[in-house]
Amino acid sequence: MTLVPSIGRELSKPPSDGISNLRFSNSSDHLLVSSWDKSVRLYDANADSMRGEFKHGGAVLDCCFHDDSSGFSASADHKVRRIDFSAGKEDILGMHDEPVRCVEYSYAAGQVITGSWDRTIKCWDPRAASGPERSQIGTYKQPERVNSLSLVGNHLVVATAGRHVNIYDLRNMSQPEQRRESSLKYQTRCVRCYPNGTGYALSSVEGRVSMEFFDLSEAAQAKKYAFKCHRKSEDGRDIVYPVNAIAFHPIYGTFATGGCDGFVNVWDGNNKKRLYQYSKYPTSIAALSFSRDGGLLAIASSYTFEEGDKPHEPDTIFVRNVNEIEVKPKPKVYPNPPA
Template sequence: MTSVHPPPVPGRELSNPPTDGISNLRFSNHSDNLLVSSWDKTVRLYDASANVLRGEFMHGGPVLDCCFHDDSSGFSASADNKVRRIMFSHGKEEILGRHDAPVRCIEYSYAAGQVITGSWDKTLKCWDPRGASGQERTLVGTYPQPERVYSLSLVGNRLVVATAGRHVNVYDLRNMSQPEQRRESSLKYQTRCVRCYPNGTGYALSSVEGRVAMEFFDLSEASQAKKYAFKCHRKSEAGRDIVYPVNAIAFHPVYGTFATGGCDGFVNVWDGNNKKRLYQYSKYPTSVAALSFSRDGRLLAVASSYTFEEGDKAHEPDAIFVRSVNEIEVKPKPKVYPNPPA
C-alpha cells in the first residue's frame, strides 16, 4: 500500500470565514487584527494571531472594500452605494456618506486625516470622519474621474487612482483640484490592482492579462527609463499560454519586495529592483482574490476565493489563510559581482 502525503500546508486557515466571495482583506497598522470584506454583505474583524473572530458587521449589500482607521474603528465600501464607519468596540456602524453607484474602493489617509472612496459612478470622494454624522457635514470634495474606479492606493500625500479604460490619475492630497498627473496604463488590458511603493517613488499595476507594470512618479527621462512590465501568473499547456488575471499586489513593509496573487491560485514574491522572482508558495485551493502583509511583515494573509473569471461554476469554499513569512521568502538577494580581472 502506497502512502499518501498530504499537500503542503498553505498557512493556518482562519475559522468562521465569509460565506461568499472575499473582496478584500487588510491588516491593521497597529496590531495583528485583520479586517475582511465580502460579497456576503459582511465585514469581519479577526485576531489573525489567535485565530479568533472578534466581530461581524452586516451591511445592506455586498461589501467591496474595507480599511482600518485604528484598532477601534474602520471603514467599508459597499455595493449598496454607502460608505460606512464601523466602531468595533461598540459593535455599531454609521453611514459616513453615499455615492450614486456601488463604492468599489476605500482608503484612509493618515497624512490628510480623510477617508477616500472610489465608485463606479466615476467619482472620487474625500470625507472627514471627524465631522458629525451626515453626508453634507463630512463630504470634503467630489472629484470626477474618466471612468469607473477600480483600485486606489496611497503613499504619504500621494493618491493613485486606477479606473476602467486603463486610465491612471495621480493626485496630491494637499491639492485635489486636479490630478498632478494623468496617465494611461502601460498594460494593454483592464487594470485589476494598483499599489504604491512603500518608498513613495512609484506604483505597481496589475492587469487581467497576467502582467504587472512597475511605474515611477518622477517624469524625468532617467526615471521613466527605469519602468518596465513583466509576465506572471501564466502557464504553458499543450503548446499554448494560459493567462490568469493578477488580482492582488501587496508590498512587504520592511524589504519593499512584493507579493502578487492570481486566478491560478498562486502567490509569487518578487524583487522589483532586481527584476527577479524570489519565491512561489504552494498552490491555494482557488483564485487568490486579496493579499495583505502584517505591519511588521511577519504574517501574510491570503484570500482564497473564486473570482468568477470563468463564470458561475462549482468551486472550492472561500477561505482565509494566514502564513508565517520567512525572511528568505521576501528579502532581496544581494547582487553577486564577478571578480575584476587581474
C-alpha cells in the same frame, strides 16, 4: 525561485461568499475582511478568533482600518460606512450614486477617500457629524469607473476602467498632478504604491504587472518596466490568469502577487527577480496583506468568477508565517574581474 510547501493555517469562520479584500491593522495583528456576503469582519489573526461582524445592505467591495478596532467600508448599496467594533456600532459616512468599489484612509490628511463605479472619487472627514452633507469634503470626476485606489504619503493613485491612471496630491485635489495611461494593454485589477513613496505597481487581467515611478524625469522613467506572471504553457498555448492582488512587504519593499491561477509569488522589484512561489491554493487569490512587521501574510483564497458561475472551493482565509529568506532581496553577485 523556491517552491514553499506550506500554504499557512486557515482562519475559522470565513465569509460565506467571495472575499473582496482583507487588510492587517497598522498597530496589531487584527485583520479586517470584506465580502460579497454583505459582511465586514474583524479577526485576531494570531488567536484565530473573530472579534466582530457587521452586515450591510449590499455586497461589501472594500474595507480599511481607521484604528485598531474601527474602520470604513465600501458597499454595493452605494454607502460608505464607519464601523466601530469596540462600541458595536456603525453609521453612514456618505453616499455615491453607484456601488462604492474602493476605500482608503489617509493618515497624512485625516481623510477617507472612496472610489465608485459612478466615475467619481470622494473625500470625507470622519471627524464630522454623521451624514454626507456634513462629512463630504469634495467630489472629483474620473474618466471611467474606479477599479482600484492606493495611497502613500500625500500621493493618491486612482486606477479606472479604460486603463486610465490619475495621480493626485491630497493637499490640492482640484485636478490630478498627472494623468497617465496604463502601460498594460488590458483592464487594471489592482494598484499599490511603493512603501518608499517613489511610485506604484499596477496589475491587469492579462497576467502582467508594471512598475511605475512618480518622477517624470527621463532618468526615472527609464527605470519603469513590466513583466509577465501568473501564466502557464499547456498543450503548446499560453494560459494567462488575471493578477488580482499586490501587497508590499513593509520592511524590505519586496512584494507579493496573487492570481486566478491560485498561486502567490514574491518578487524583488529592484532586481527584477522572483524570490519565492508558495504552494498552490485551493482557488483564485482574491486579496493579500502583510502584517505591520511583515511577519505574517494573509491570503484570501476565493473564486473571483473569472470563469462565470460554477462549482468552486469554499472561500478561505489563510495566514502564513513569513520567513525572512522569502522576502529579503538577495544581493547581486558580480563576476570577478579578469586577472
